[in-house]
Amino acid sequence: MTTATPTTTAGAQVPTPRRRSRLGDRLTAVRAVPMLPAGILLVVFMLGPILYSLYLAFTDSAIRGEGASDTSFVGFTNFTDAFTDADFWNSVVLTLVFTLISAVIGQNVLGMLLALLMERANRLMTFTVTSIVIAAWILPEVVAGYLLYTFFADGGSLNTLLTSVGLPGQDLLFSAPIIAVSFANIWRGAAFSMLVYSAALSSVPGDVYESAALDGAGPVRRFVSVTIPLLRPAIATNLMLTTLQTLSVFGLIFIMTGGGPARQSQTLPLYMYEQAFSYGQLGYGTAVALLLLLIGALASVAYLRLLPEEDKR
Template identity: 85%
Template sequence: MTTDAPPVAARAGSPAPRRRRSHLGDRLTLSRALPMVPAGLLLIGFMLGPIIYSLYLAFTDSAIRGDGAAETSFVGFDNFMDAFTDGDFWNAVGLTLIFTVVSAVIGQNVMGMLLALLMERANRVVSFLVTSLIIAAWILPEVVAGYLLYTFFASEGSLNTLLTSVGLPAQDMLFTAPILAVSFANIWRGTAFSMLVYSAALSSVPGDVYESAALDGAGPVRRFRSVTLPLMRPAIATNLMLTTLQTLSVFGLIFIMTGGGPARQSQTLPLYMYEQAFSYGQLGYGTAVALLLLLIGAVASIVYLRLLPEEDKR
């Protein structure tokens, strides 16, 4: 009959090895948790609290004036059903998608990529001057940028002065194509962010990869399509998601330039939500529209995350 040999530590008479403890410890103690209490209270008060209250408002008939102001009642999904049957809501959804695709998905990303590629090959003086001008437009307050672009597109603004000086007819885009005018304004203001993201991504691409592709006979277009774009795929997907979410919530720029008009031709969902909640006083309905806008942003984020390589999702 054989017996198992005792462990080496036991045979040697040494104590059993202690379980390795993490740097921060294995459990949260009172002394560790106490400094986090103020931050937790701030998060609950300024983030979790408004979120819960917004969810509550979306299912009520809360209003600034009228019956909903005197006594708030629970109405279930009535606010959402009213939105789905309102033609102005679907008009705002369509204009929001046009504004987002034109100014963010296409405009800011394409312009940001082109500027990043040009700045990579430009000398330091040109790169500094161009980058400074573009970032200056980006850091302008939204209200200031809105007034600047309003004066540019106005009937007696800078755009028509330039057009008439070369013999072209004057335009009034704020009335004939307001959604395109505000889209161009958002491109002008927001391209700097995409340019900085893509410039950082381009600087991380190894130079020997381009040299190997050039030795294989690949031209500039082929190198961009076969080398640059695949390596920049995570940056492109991330930038698309961030610019889309930012553009979905643009309010001040459009409000200053057109106010959503004329005849709701530039009324995106943030302006429609503002009109319903504060102009008409229907807080419950306006909050329901805000939640639908949040849902659109969540769907867009999921789509962009699907574009990321599997190793970048972990």
């Protein structure tokens, strides 16, 4: 049986069907009207503050003093003042140390260990541990700060436990404040990494582990050669998210140490707050905020390079 094909007379042109884009017909003014309120909100509450922050960073705007009554453009003066300020570089170093200890190492390693343990635990143990870890995560930052302050304080829970077993008490909030706030951030933020890695581990096929076991690979070799490569996208994504979150931590450190003693725990968010609101230098404080944003952007680019090529598309 043959199928008849449509014929056309000589010289006649067959009209070609109009191709439709993935989003349908071309966007017209009438169709754009429902999007107008959302566009206005984005401009007012997102683009507007971003542009205003860029403007402030290049001015001598202040809450009080000369910059409050007569704001003037100062160019890159705020940035050069930051680069020549020893307190700024002290805050940069402490921010990197705080991020490395509490986010890159602490939260990711603890989150991975908890996820691996939850994969092999029974339902009761999984429910109990998950509830405890997530409870610390959902606590308001101010509440968590006060809890960890009472734990590390001179007469707090940590020293009570140490002295009860015959060990000397420690005042980490005074002797090593950046370590104390790093452990506090690990305690509070490890739940996010645990959830990310638990979801990633649940998507790994079981036959992959079975094949590796048949080849003679032990638990450590399976983790290094199978689990880590398969979880590489999740690890890179989690590293990026926890790093960006940790770079902006303010309330936890402010409650526990206030940046002290003697600026030993004054990370960039606290340094920025001090300059902008304690000293009233809004322009300089905004310039420091932009530098902090630049550090976060560089970290994000570095983590994106860890992703496999197929996940970058």
